[in-house]
Amino acid sequence: MSQTDPTQTPLASDGSFEVHLQKSGQTLQIRPDQSILQALQEAGHEVPFSCSQGVCGTCLTPVLAGQPDHWDMYLTPEEQAQGNVIMVCCSRSQTARLVLDL
């Protein structure tokens, strides 16, 4: 029986995905109508942020696994293509699961 790695598989068709927080060991479900930042805040995590629009870079968070879907205007196209950081205020995921260094 082969096991599917959710950091390698596309996210659900409704746009929801899960974020696993490596340091805290917590897994959050991100609804289509909320940002990763909002889900983190609801779960009691204090993540620095300022603009909430992908412009300032304050919410930059390292990505350990999974493929971000970048919506920010802060990272260069090269940085976005590398996929090892994400702006949690506005960007989402291309894979069913993202693992963040939080």
Ligand code: FES
């Ligand atoms: S809070 Fe400004 S880029 Fe996310």
